[in-house]
Amino acid sequence: MKREIKTTNDGSKTLFINELNENYHSHHGALQEAEHVFIKNGLILINDCEINILELGFGTGLNVLVTINEYLKTDKNHVINYFSLEKYPINESEIKDLAYFELFDNIEFKEIYHKIHAAEWEKSVEIVENFNLKKIKCDFFELKNIDLPKINLVYYDCFGARVQPDLWEKPLFEMVSDKMNVNGLLTTYSSKGSVRRILQELNFTVEKKQGPPGKREMLNAIKRG
Numbered sequence: 001m002k003r004e005i006k007t008t009n010d011g012s013k014t015l016f017i018n019e020l021n022e023n024y025h026s027h028h029g030a031l032q033e034a035e036h037v038f039i040k041n042g043l044i045l046i047n048d049c050e051i052n053i054l055e056l057g058f059g060t061g062l063n064v065l066v067t068i069n070e071y072l073k074t075d076k077n078h079v080i081n082y083f084s085l086e087k088y089p090i091n092e093s094e095i096k097d098l099a100y101f102e103l104f105d106n107i108e109f110k111e112i113y114h115k116i117h118a119a120e121w122e123k124s125v126e127i128v129e130n131f132n133l134k135k136i137k138c139d140f141f142e143l144k145n146i147d148l149p150k151i152n153l154v155y156y157d158c159f160g161a162r163v164q165p166d167l168w169e170k171p172l173f174e175m176v177s178d179k180m181n182v183n184g185l186l187t188t189y190s191s192k193g194s195v196r197r198i199l200q201e202l203n204f205t206v207e208k209k210q211g212p213p214g215k216r217e218m219l220n221a222i223k224r225g
Helices: 030-040 062-071 092-098 109-118 140-145 170-178 193-201
Strands: 003-007 013-017 050-056 079-086 124-128 131-137 151-156 180-188 204-210 217-223
Touching: 003 092, 013 092, 030 062, 030 180, 050 062, 062 079, 062 109, 062 124, 062 131, 109 124, 140 170, 170 180, 170 193, 193 204, 193 217
Parallel strands: 050 079, 050 151, 079 131, 151 180
Antiparallel strands: 003 013, 124 131, 180 217, 204 217
16 A cells, blocks of 8 residues: 655654555644653553563554653663564655654664664564564464563554454454453553443453543553453
């Protein structure tokens, strides 16, 4: 599918798929959305000394980058293992044109950005000290066959239900739940009632949160068993 780069309202860029009429990120602000949904309502709520993150899906790599940005603000005495699934990796030209490192003041981010995208698929790579990234090229529905440690934070960042409704139905959420620790957190930009009900059926405690710019609500879900 053909993709083009667009600039969102906060000045950060995203990819747009013409055939689906779908952005990779909110047109209200790609960076703002990533930081609000996955950092403010995700990473900073986890206090474990080792954090295993599962992301669906890797996309442009922006969620990895904002996670590293937040991690570097800490004392860095904990470990993050970041597992990201992606079926259709972006290409070198798109990586160059997105240039997400320009969004951050840290001069090291240009090297970090390129290291994230250069990391070999299917291998765990230390991007910065104690932050390990493993990119896995697969369909999301292959998750049940992937060997992972127990996950305590899920970034559920699939394309919207309008274009990929099967990604927001019970079978995939069940696979994700099976990979999670008890008391693990799933965070997503979606606030669909059907998603909330599915997660509740799977024994999650679900809470509506204020959404990122341009979206009224989003969901946090804690696995209870």
